[in-house]
Amino acid sequence: MATIVLGAQGKLGGSLIRHARRAQAGWVSQGRSAGADIVWSGDFDAAETGLIAAKDSTVINMIGSANGDTAALTAINVTFVESLLKHCASAGVAHVILASSVAVYGAGDGADFEESAALSPLTPYGISKARMEDVARGLTDTADCPAVTILRIGNVAGADALTRIAATHHGKGSPMTLHRYPDGSVPVRSYIGPADLFDVIRTLVPRPAEPLRILNIAAPTPVPLDRVLVAYRDHVFPDLKWDDAPTPTGVPPRVVLSTDALQRVVSLPWDADYPAEMAGQVAQDHAL
Template sequence: MSALSLIVVGANGRVGRLLIPAFRALGAAVGLTQRDSRALTPDMAEVTWAPLDGPAPLAAFIAARGGPPKAMLVLAGSTPGTGADMAVNIAVAQACTAAARAVGIGRILLASSSAIYGHGRATPWRETEAVAPASAYGHAKLEMERRCAGPDVCALRIGNVAGADALLTNPRRPLVLDQFPDGNGPIRSYIGPQSLARVLVTLAETPLTLPPVLNIGAPLPVDMADLARAAGIPFDWHPAPPGATARLTLDLGHLETLVTFQDRDSTAAAMIAQWRHCQTQPEPPS
């Protein structure tokens, strides 16, 4: 039995469900935990494991596979708008980090967030800059990074994932988008789910040492209005209110030294195409 490149903790959320078919398309050897029974795919190894219950089930799974995967990706945790305690992100990440160490997984990829940067500005945020989160979610992710820091732990400050964010999952029609004085909508760092899957597998498998923090997105930011247009979603403009964030973008220079992107990876059309390709997993019950 071949060793896994990556084991994904928390694959039943919106991002995880988009990544499952994307990993499959890559032919990547990926294991999954905490999956919804309706999303089962027989070609992927899986283990039922709740990180806060200790590492024993994970250890048994690893032993049955003949050895640990190259890396663990931690997607599990609380997200904004659910009413859940954001501190769960810290506890789950700490438990996953400890379990990975216990079972011999050398590399840990923690799903953090661009919410850590706190506010928008004209220039992209670099990983090395001081941050001031503006939300409980951002504060929790920053504390998660601090408490889990260690050898070969890389916190992934992920921008918006096309198809997993409020823009494309919002059932309202038409959508209402803020329009700023320059005529544009909100500008954000996005990435398509297939591009994200390729990034994650590359980071899991690279022999290079990863930094403690890494911004994740496609190289060029995108206007949310362009994504709506590419998806054929009707929208109305609303004058951006005072304090609305026109730009919140990430500097992807470090990521581009580790992963090769194509120009199309940054286009709204390609991101929408990737999202549609990956819409094969049912949404979890609300």
């Protein structure tokens, strides 16, 4: 059974393919330019779309956008996915894995988000991912739709906003900002390292018994952002510096995913110093 990664030239898709090649998993990559196993524009009217959906395969969709106006986000995160699922149904694909986001939950009340929680996205990106999930849910009610697994992914070390900001300031030699609340605490978030993300998704590739499966994707223990920065300084960005500043209004102190459902399917990584572990994975990913 083939496993095909769409968007393999993006951050998350590229990381998955690098780890798949290292593990000799035999995954097939799709991208828009040379270097991918399948070069495809993303146009479902193009003749080469037959190449992306081998019968009985698993298709992992990492094509998506976090930026742009509502129309652009809808086109990439919603309309494309609807076309993909219909195309995969026609081609006899067994299983489609879709990348969603913790952003579909919104700010919450500090409790860990379970997959059954009501969705209250606050951003255009989160809203587009919630709409994508609605489309997938509707299509899995049809008899010929592949099984669908929706991954509500937390922060992925190396592909998150904190990494991007740290890399920019490290390159300039200037300190970045770390937000703190009046009591001295910092925001706490769910994270997963890139190698662990690959291991989790690899385990989820076989077609599940249920037509629709929704899982939070993160390491079991959430991490404070100051510990993430220390780990990045120690393993990825030497001499990274930061200054404390008051946390802006509206930034929730705790956005954490429950991984209870995931742990019933996958053996998750855990380490007392997981920030160091995932930062080491980022350094390894850069080396790959």
